[in-house]
Amino acid sequence: MARFNQWTQLLKASATSCRHDEKSDGVKQERYLLLDTAMGSENSGDHVIMDACGCIADQIFGGALPHVATHYYSKELEMYPEYVKLLCGTNILYTHMADQQQWALAKRLGNNRNVVLFGVGMSDIGVDDAIDAYTKKFYKTLLSDEYLHSVRDEMTKKRLNSIGIENVLNTACPTMWSLTPSKQLEISSKRSKNVVTSITDYCFDAERDRKMLELLSSEYEKVTIWVQGSHDVDWCLDQIVDLTQFNVIGPNIEDLNRVIETEEFDYVGTRLHAGIRCLNGGHRSLIIAIDNRARQIGEDTGLPVLEREDGYLHKLADWVNHPVKTEINLPWTSIDKWKKQFN
Numbered sequence: 372m373a374r375f376n377q378w379t380q381l382l383k384a385s386a387t388s389c390r391h392d393e394k395s396d397g398v399k400q401e402r403y404l405l406l407d408t409a410m411g412s413e414n415s416g417d418h419v420i421m422d423a424c425g426c427i428a429d430q431i432f433g434g435a436l437p438h439v440a441t442h443y444y445s446k447e448l449e450m451y452p453e454y455v456k457l458l459c460g461t462n463i464l465y466t467h468m469a470d471q472q473q474w475a476l477a478k479r480l481g482n483n484r485n486v487v488l489f490g491v492g493m494s495d496i497g498v499d500d501a502i503d504a505y506t507k508k509f510y511k512t513l514l515s516d517e518y519l520h521s522v523r524d525e526m527t528k529k530r531l532n533s534i535g536i537e538n539v540l541n542t543a544c545p546t547m548w549s550l551t552p553s554k555q556l557e558i559s560s561k562r563s564k565n566v567v568t569s570i571t572d573y574c575f576d577a578e579r580d581r582k583m584l585e586l587l588s589s590e591y592e593k594v595t596i597w598v599q600g601s602h603d604v605d606w607c608l609d610q611i612v613d614l615t616q617f618n619v620i621g622p623n624i625e626d627l628n629r630v631i632e633t634e635e636f637d638y639v640g641t642r643l644h645a646g647i648r649c650l651n652g653g654h655r656s657l658i659i660a661i662d663n664r665a666r667q668i669g670e671d672t673g674l675p676v677l678e679r680e681d682g683y684l685h686k687l688a689d690w691v692n693h694p695v696k697t698e699i700n701l702p703w704t705s706i707d708k709w710k711k712q713f714n
Contacts, residue, residue, distance in 0.1 A: 403428075403713075404437040404454045406486070408461040411442035413601035415622045416644040417461060422624075423546040424459040424489055431713050441474050448477035452484070455515065460490025460523055460545050462664055466497045466530075468506040486513045488520035490545040493527045495662040507534045521545075521709045524667035540705040543672050546647045548706055550699055557653045560694040562637055565593040567630060567649065569640030572602035574661040579679055580641070581611040583659065586684055587639060588616070590691050595630060597621050599642045639687065641679065643668075650697065657690055659683075673699050 405428055409421035428436055439447045439456070441463070465471045471494070477483050502510075514520060514536060522528050523544040531539045542548075566587050570580045587594050596614070598604055598621035608614055620626040627645065630636070631652035638649035638656035643665045646658040657675045660666045669676030675697065677686055 402453075402455055403432060404439055404451055404456055405489075406441050406456050406458040407438040408441050408459050408463065410438065410440035413622075415599045415624050415627070416642060418624050419644040419648050420460050420490075420544070420546055423544075423548070424457075427545055427548060427710070428457065428489075431710055444475045444478075448475065449479060449482050452477075452479070452482040454485065455518065456486045457489040458486050458491055460492070460521075462492045462494045464491055464493045464510075464527065464530075466493070466500040466502045466506060468509045469503075470497075480512070483513050485515050487515050487518045488522055488539075490521050490523045490542060491527070492523045492544075492664055492667070493530060495664070498526075498663055502530060502534050510534065510536060519709050519712055521705075524664075525671050526663070526667045540709050541671065541702055542706045542709055543668060543701050544644075544647070546644055546651070547668075547672070547674070547699065547701060549651055550647075550701065554651070554653075555697045555699060558650060558697040559653075559655050560696045561655075562691055562694075563635050563655065564591060565595070565634065565636040566591040567595045567597055567627075567636050567638045567640070567645075567654075569597045569599055569642035569645050570603060570607050571641045571661055572600040572606050574641070575607045576661075576679065577607075577611050579683075580607065582684055583639070583679075583687065584612055584617075586687060586691075590688070591637075593618060593636075595620060595636070597627055597630075597640065597642065597645050599645055637691070639691070647674075650699075655695065655697065657687070657695075659687075672701055675699075 405424065407421055409417040437451070439451065463473050510531070516538065518538070520539045521542040522531065522539055523542065525541050528539045528541045568584065568587055595618040596608065598619060620630060627648060631649060631654065636654055638646050638654055639659065640646060641659045641661045643658050646656045649656045657677055658665045659679045660669065660676045661679050665674070665676050668674050677683060677690065
Protein backbone atom coordinates (compact mmCIF):
# COMPACT_ATOMS: atom_id res chain seq x y z
CA MET A 372 0.00 0.00 0.00
CA ALA A 373 3.05 2.29 0.09
CA ARG A 374 2.41 3.70 -3.37
CA PHE A 375 -1.24 4.34 -2.59
CA ASN A 376 -0.25 6.17 0.59
CA GLN A 377 2.04 8.41 -1.45
CA TRP A 378 -0.73 8.96 -4.02
CA THR A 379 -3.31 9.97 -1.40
CA GLN A 380 -0.85 12.27 0.35
CA LEU A 381 -0.17 14.03 -2.94
CA LEU A 382 -3.88 14.41 -3.54
CA LYS A 383 -4.44 15.81 -0.04
CA ALA A 384 -1.60 18.28 -0.38
CA SER A 385 -2.81 19.34 -3.81
CA ALA A 386 -6.43 19.72 -2.77
CA THR A 387 -5.39 21.83 0.22
CA SER A 388 -2.99 24.07 -1.66
CA CYS A 389 -5.34 24.62 -4.58
CA ARG A 390 -7.94 26.25 -2.34
CA HIS A 391 -5.90 29.46 -2.34
CA ASP A 392 -4.86 31.83 -5.10
CA GLU A 393 -1.14 31.64 -4.54
CA LYS A 394 2.03 31.44 -6.59
CA SER A 395 4.56 28.60 -6.48
CA ASP A 396 8.22 28.85 -7.53
CA GLY A 397 7.58 32.24 -9.11
CA VAL A 398 5.14 30.84 -11.67
CA LYS A 399 2.14 33.10 -12.07
CA GLN A 400 -1.21 31.32 -12.09
CA GLU A 401 -3.58 34.24 -12.69
CA ARG A 402 -4.89 32.90 -15.97
CA TYR A 403 -6.44 29.61 -14.86
CA LEU A 404 -8.84 28.46 -12.18
CA LEU A 405 -10.70 25.29 -11.25
CA LEU A 406 -14.49 25.19 -11.22
CA ASP A 407 -14.78 23.00 -8.14
CA THR A 408 -17.62 20.48 -8.28
CA ALA A 409 -17.04 19.23 -4.71
CA MET A 410 -17.36 22.43 -2.66
CA GLY A 411 -20.80 22.34 -1.05
CA SER A 412 -21.55 18.80 -2.27
CA GLU A 413 -23.04 16.15 0.03
CA ASN A 414 -21.79 13.38 -2.27
CA SER A 415 -18.31 12.15 -1.34
CA GLY A 416 -17.85 10.94 -4.91
CA ASP A 417 -17.48 14.57 -5.94
CA HIS A 418 -14.57 14.86 -3.50
CA VAL A 419 -12.90 11.81 -5.07
CA ILE A 420 -13.15 13.55 -8.45
CA MET A 421 -11.79 16.86 -7.14
CA ASP A 422 -8.90 15.10 -5.39
CA ALA A 423 -7.83 13.71 -8.75
CA CYS A 424 -8.42 16.94 -10.67
CA GLY A 425 -6.56 18.97 -8.05
CA CYS A 426 -3.57 16.64 -8.22
CA ILE A 427 -3.47 16.70 -12.02
CA ALA A 428 -3.83 20.49 -12.16
CA ASP A 429 -1.02 20.86 -9.64
CA GLN A 430 1.22 18.74 -11.86
CA ILE A 431 0.28 20.64 -15.03
CA PHE A 432 0.62 24.18 -13.70
CA GLY A 433 3.31 23.63 -11.08
CA GLY A 434 1.43 25.61 -8.48
CA ALA A 435 -1.87 26.37 -6.87
CA LEU A 436 -4.93 27.59 -8.75
CA PRO A 437 -7.97 29.35 -7.31
CA HIS A 438 -11.06 27.19 -6.77
CA VAL A 439 -14.57 28.50 -7.43
CA ALA A 440 -17.61 26.44 -6.42
CA THR A 441 -20.18 25.24 -8.95
CA HIS A 442 -22.78 23.93 -6.48
CA TYR A 443 -23.81 27.37 -5.23
CA TYR A 444 -23.58 31.01 -6.27
CA SER A 445 -20.79 33.07 -4.76
CA LYS A 446 -19.23 36.43 -5.56
CA GLU A 447 -16.11 34.62 -6.74
CA LEU A 448 -18.03 33.67 -9.89
CA GLU A 449 -17.96 37.34 -10.90
CA MET A 450 -14.27 37.92 -10.10
CA TYR A 451 -12.44 36.07 -12.89
CA PRO A 452 -14.00 36.98 -16.28
CA GLU A 453 -10.68 36.72 -18.14
CA TYR A 454 -9.57 33.43 -16.59
CA VAL A 455 -9.63 30.08 -18.36
CA LYS A 456 -11.94 28.02 -16.16
CA LEU A 457 -11.34 24.26 -15.93
CA LEU A 458 -14.70 22.60 -15.20
CA CYS A 459 -13.77 19.53 -13.17
CA GLY A 460 -15.16 16.13 -14.08
CA THR A 461 -18.67 15.25 -13.06
CA ASN A 462 -21.95 14.58 -14.90
CA ILE A 463 -22.68 18.29 -15.24
CA LEU A 464 -23.67 18.47 -18.92
CA TYR A 465 -27.36 18.15 -19.82
CA THR A 466 -29.38 18.03 -23.01
CA HIS A 467 -31.65 20.70 -21.46
CA MET A 468 -29.36 23.07 -19.55
CA ALA A 469 -32.21 25.45 -18.70
CA ASP A 470 -33.55 22.79 -16.31
CA GLN A 471 -30.28 21.90 -14.59
CA GLN A 472 -29.53 22.88 -10.99
CA GLN A 473 -25.99 21.54 -10.74
CA TRP A 474 -23.94 24.39 -12.21
CA ALA A 475 -24.25 27.80 -10.53
CA LEU A 476 -23.45 30.59 -12.96
CA ALA A 477 -22.22 34.15 -12.68
CA LYS A 478 -24.94 36.78 -13.09
CA ARG A 479 -22.99 38.53 -15.83
CA LEU A 480 -22.94 36.28 -18.89
CA GLY A 481 -19.43 37.30 -19.88
CA ASN A 482 -18.03 36.14 -16.56
CA ASN A 483 -18.99 32.54 -17.43
CA ARG A 484 -16.98 32.34 -20.65
CA ASN A 485 -13.67 30.56 -21.33
CA VAL A 486 -14.68 27.21 -19.84
CA VAL A 487 -12.52 24.16 -20.61
CA LEU A 488 -13.98 20.75 -19.79
CA PHE A 489 -11.81 18.58 -17.54
CA GLY A 490 -13.13 14.99 -17.65
CA VAL A 491 -16.79 16.00 -17.70
CA GLY A 492 -19.73 13.77 -18.65
CA MET A 493 -23.42 13.93 -19.55
CA SER A 494 -26.10 13.53 -16.92
CA ASP A 495 -28.40 10.57 -17.50
CA ILE A 496 -31.41 12.88 -17.06
CA GLY A 497 -32.77 13.29 -20.58
CA VAL A 498 -29.59 11.77 -21.97
CA ASP A 499 -31.43 10.26 -24.96
CA ASP A 500 -33.11 13.58 -25.86
CA ALA A 501 -31.80 15.84 -28.58
CA ILE A 502 -29.78 18.78 -27.31
CA ASP A 503 -32.19 21.71 -27.46
CA ALA A 504 -31.51 25.10 -29.06
CA TYR A 505 -30.94 26.91 -25.76
CA THR A 506 -28.40 24.31 -24.65
CA LYS A 507 -26.57 24.43 -27.97
CA LYS A 508 -26.25 28.21 -27.59
CA PHE A 509 -25.23 27.80 -23.95
CA TYR A 510 -22.37 25.43 -24.77
CA LYS A 511 -21.14 27.46 -27.75
CA THR A 512 -21.14 30.63 -25.66
CA LEU A 513 -19.43 29.29 -22.53
CA LEU A 514 -17.09 26.59 -23.83
CA SER A 515 -13.73 27.74 -25.15
CA ASP A 516 -13.09 27.31 -28.86
CA GLU A 517 -9.33 27.77 -28.35
CA TYR A 518 -8.65 24.83 -26.04
CA LEU A 519 -9.27 21.12 -26.31
CA HIS A 520 -12.01 19.83 -24.01
CA SER A 521 -11.66 16.63 -21.98
CA VAL A 522 -14.75 14.44 -21.60
CA ARG A 523 -14.94 11.12 -19.84
CA ASP A 524 -16.69 8.96 -22.42
CA GLU A 525 -17.26 8.62 -26.15
CA MET A 526 -21.00 9.28 -25.89
CA THR A 527 -20.39 12.74 -24.38
CA LYS A 528 -17.85 13.50 -27.11
CA LYS A 529 -20.30 12.52 -29.84
CA ARG A 530 -23.12 14.59 -28.32
CA LEU A 531 -20.91 17.69 -28.32
CA ASN A 532 -19.68 16.91 -31.84
CA SER A 533 -23.31 16.69 -32.98
CA ILE A 534 -23.85 20.40 -32.23
CA GLY A 535 -20.65 21.52 -33.92
CA ILE A 536 -18.22 21.43 -30.98
CA GLU A 537 -15.34 19.45 -32.47
CA ASN A 538 -12.44 20.37 -30.15
CA VAL A 539 -13.23 17.49 -27.79
CA LEU A 540 -11.12 14.54 -26.60
CA ASN A 541 -12.37 11.39 -24.88
CA THR A 542 -9.89 11.07 -22.00
CA ALA A 543 -11.92 8.87 -19.63
CA CYS A 544 -12.42 10.15 -16.08
CA PRO A 545 -9.47 11.95 -14.43
CA THR A 546 -9.86 9.65 -11.42
CA MET A 547 -8.59 6.87 -13.71
CA TRP A 548 -5.52 8.64 -15.10
CA SER A 549 -3.34 7.15 -12.36
CA LEU A 550 -4.30 3.58 -13.40
CA THR A 551 -1.22 3.03 -15.52
CA PRO A 552 -0.44 -0.45 -16.86
CA SER A 553 2.14 -0.95 -14.10
CA LYS A 554 -0.37 0.16 -11.47
CA GLN A 555 -2.91 -2.34 -12.76
CA LEU A 556 -0.39 -5.16 -12.36
CA GLU A 557 -0.44 -4.46 -8.60
CA ILE A 558 -4.17 -5.29 -8.41
CA SER A 559 -4.72 -8.90 -7.37
CA SER A 560 -6.78 -11.10 -9.67
CA LYS A 561 -7.76 -13.37 -6.77
CA ARG A 562 -10.69 -12.83 -4.44
CA SER A 563 -10.28 -11.49 -0.93
CA LYS A 564 -11.90 -12.69 2.30
CA ASN A 565 -13.54 -9.31 2.83
CA VAL A 566 -15.55 -6.89 0.70
CA VAL A 567 -16.41 -3.19 0.64
CA THR A 568 -19.76 -2.38 -0.95
CA SER A 569 -22.08 0.55 -1.59
CA ILE A 570 -25.57 1.45 -2.78
CA THR A 571 -26.83 4.70 -4.32
CA ASP A 572 -29.61 6.78 -2.80
CA TYR A 573 -30.76 8.46 -6.03
CA CYS A 574 -30.94 5.19 -7.99
CA PHE A 575 -32.09 2.72 -5.34
CA ASP A 576 -33.59 -0.68 -6.23
CA ALA A 577 -34.74 -2.28 -2.98
CA GLU A 578 -35.01 -5.84 -4.26
CA ARG A 579 -31.82 -5.98 -6.32
CA ASP A 580 -29.74 -4.05 -3.79
CA ARG A 581 -30.95 -6.25 -0.93
CA LYS A 582 -30.09 -9.41 -2.85
CA MET A 583 -26.64 -8.03 -3.67
CA LEU A 584 -25.95 -7.41 0.01
CA GLU A 585 -27.25 -10.89 0.89
CA LEU A 586 -24.96 -12.49 -1.70
CA LEU A 587 -21.95 -10.55 -0.46
CA SER A 588 -22.74 -11.49 3.13
CA SER A 589 -22.82 -15.18 2.18
CA GLU A 590 -19.57 -15.02 0.17
CA TYR A 591 -17.33 -12.84 2.37
CA GLU A 592 -16.29 -12.98 6.01
CA LYS A 593 -16.62 -9.23 6.54
CA VAL A 594 -18.85 -6.82 4.63
CA THR A 595 -18.11 -3.10 4.97
CA ILE A 596 -20.70 -0.68 3.61
CA TRP A 597 -19.34 2.64 2.38
CA VAL A 598 -21.96 5.38 2.83
CA GLN A 599 -21.21 7.91 0.08
CA GLY A 600 -24.45 9.86 -0.31
CA SER A 601 -26.43 11.90 2.21
CA HIS A 602 -29.45 9.56 2.03
CA ASP A 603 -27.83 6.16 1.49
CA VAL A 604 -28.85 5.12 5.01
CA ASP A 605 -32.28 6.62 5.73
CA TRP A 606 -33.75 6.26 2.24
CA CYS A 607 -32.18 2.93 1.37
CA LEU A 608 -30.17 0.76 3.74
CA ASP A 609 -32.52 1.14 6.72
CA GLN A 610 -35.29 -0.22 4.51
CA ILE A 611 -33.61 -3.44 3.41
CA VAL A 612 -30.99 -4.65 5.94
CA ASP A 613 -30.09 -4.71 9.62
CA LEU A 614 -27.08 -2.41 9.65
CA THR A 615 -25.83 -3.86 12.92
CA GLN A 616 -24.77 -6.90 10.87
CA PHE A 617 -22.37 -4.81 8.80
CA ASN A 618 -19.33 -2.61 9.29
CA VAL A 619 -20.53 0.84 8.19
CA ILE A 620 -18.11 3.65 7.26
CA GLY A 621 -18.42 7.12 5.75
CA PRO A 622 -19.41 9.55 4.46
CA ASN A 623 -16.05 11.20 5.21
CA ILE A 624 -13.67 10.27 2.39
CA GLU A 625 -10.94 9.71 4.99
CA ASP A 626 -12.92 6.71 6.27
CA LEU A 627 -12.69 5.06 2.86
CA ASN A 628 -9.02 5.98 2.51
CA ARG A 629 -8.25 4.40 5.87
CA VAL A 630 -9.79 1.08 4.85
CA ILE A 631 -8.07 1.18 1.45
CA GLU A 632 -4.69 1.76 3.09
CA THR A 633 -4.96 -0.79 5.92
CA GLU A 634 -7.17 -3.69 4.82
CA GLU A 635 -7.33 -6.32 2.09
CA PHE A 636 -10.69 -6.56 0.33
CA ASP A 637 -12.64 -6.68 -2.92
CA TYR A 638 -14.94 -3.84 -3.88
CA VAL A 639 -18.41 -4.55 -5.26
CA GLY A 640 -20.94 -1.74 -5.34
CA THR A 641 -23.02 0.76 -7.29
CA ARG A 642 -20.84 3.78 -6.48
CA LEU A 643 -18.59 4.37 -9.49
CA HIS A 644 -15.95 6.58 -7.91
CA ALA A 645 -15.66 4.47 -4.78
CA GLY A 646 -14.79 1.58 -7.08
CA ILE A 647 -12.22 3.63 -8.98
CA ARG A 648 -10.74 4.83 -5.68
CA CYS A 649 -10.38 1.21 -4.58
CA LEU A 650 -8.74 0.24 -7.88
CA ASN A 651 -6.22 3.03 -7.36
CA GLY A 652 -5.52 1.50 -3.95
CA GLY A 653 -4.74 -1.89 -5.51
CA HIS A 654 -8.03 -3.65 -4.73
CA ARG A 655 -9.90 -5.92 -7.12
CA SER A 656 -13.12 -4.07 -7.94
CA LEU A 657 -16.41 -4.48 -9.76
CA ILE A 658 -18.77 -1.54 -10.30
CA ILE A 659 -22.46 -2.39 -10.54
CA ALA A 660 -23.76 -0.12 -13.31
CA ILE A 661 -26.95 1.79 -12.51
CA ASP A 662 -26.66 4.70 -14.96
CA ASN A 663 -24.84 5.85 -18.09
CA ARG A 664 -21.63 6.90 -16.30
CA ALA A 665 -20.17 3.50 -15.41
CA ARG A 666 -21.80 1.94 -18.46
CA GLN A 667 -20.21 4.32 -20.95
CA ILE A 668 -16.78 4.38 -19.30
CA GLY A 669 -16.83 0.58 -19.07
CA GLU A 670 -17.61 0.25 -22.77
CA ASP A 671 -14.80 2.65 -23.69
CA THR A 672 -12.04 1.43 -21.37
CA GLY A 673 -12.79 -2.03 -20.01
CA LEU A 674 -13.40 -0.68 -16.50
CA PRO A 675 -14.82 -3.69 -14.58
CA VAL A 676 -18.58 -3.11 -14.78
CA LEU A 677 -21.62 -5.35 -14.36
CA GLU A 678 -25.16 -4.21 -15.21
CA ARG A 679 -27.70 -4.33 -12.38
CA GLU A 680 -30.33 -6.25 -14.32
CA ASP A 681 -32.43 -9.37 -13.97
CA GLY A 682 -30.21 -12.38 -13.32
CA TYR A 683 -27.07 -10.33 -12.67
CA LEU A 684 -26.44 -12.03 -9.32
CA HIS A 685 -25.29 -15.20 -11.09
CA LYS A 686 -22.66 -13.17 -12.95
CA LEU A 687 -21.69 -11.44 -9.71
CA ALA A 688 -21.20 -14.76 -7.90
CA ASP A 689 -19.06 -15.96 -10.80
CA TRP A 690 -16.87 -12.83 -10.55
CA VAL A 691 -16.48 -13.26 -6.79
CA ASN A 692 -15.37 -16.87 -7.05
CA HIS A 693 -13.06 -16.77 -10.05
CA PRO A 694 -9.77 -14.93 -10.67
CA VAL A 695 -10.27 -11.81 -12.78
CA LYS A 696 -7.39 -9.73 -14.11
CA THR A 697 -7.84 -5.96 -14.21
CA GLU A 698 -7.24 -4.78 -17.79
CA ILE A 699 -8.26 -1.17 -18.30
CA ASN A 700 -7.26 0.51 -21.56
CA LEU A 701 -7.03 4.26 -21.17
CA PRO A 702 -6.70 6.76 -24.07
CA TRP A 703 -3.21 7.87 -23.10
CA THR A 704 -2.60 9.81 -26.33
CA SER A 705 -5.70 11.95 -25.75
CA ILE A 706 -4.89 12.42 -22.05
CA ASP A 707 -1.36 13.60 -22.86
CA LYS A 708 -2.59 15.87 -25.66
CA TRP A 709 -5.11 17.56 -23.36
CA LYS A 710 -2.55 18.11 -20.61
CA LYS A 711 0.25 19.34 -22.88
CA GLN A 712 -1.88 22.12 -24.40
CA PHE A 713 -1.32 24.12 -21.19
CA ASN A 714 2.49 23.96 -21.34
